[in-house]
Amino acid sequence: MKKNARKVEIKxxxxxxxxxxxxxxxxxxxxxxxxxxxxxxFDWANKPAKNYICDNCGYVYWFLR
Structure with a gap:
């Protein structure tokens, strides 16, 4: 899987x-x-969270909709 790192804005x-x-x-x-x-x-019915993973160190941000 190719990871395309990019700058991200939240609100x-x-x-x-x-x-x-x-x-x-x-x-x-x-x-x-x-x-x-x-x-x-029913795991498929759970809500998804969007993750942003730092391309440098791997830190993971989690955002719920």
Missing amino acids: GNPLACPVCSADEFWERETLMNTAGATFLG
Whole structure:
């Protein structure tokens, strides 16, 4: 999987890594699993979170919609 790092803005504010101060991130979506949905086999029904991963050090930001 090729990761395309880019600068990101959240509500008009530039995102910067709190660990290394880098300003380029790649993104992915991750399901926010809940115990109940997992127990019943409904993981697919959980809400997704958008992740921005620092291209320099790997720090992960999580944002819910």
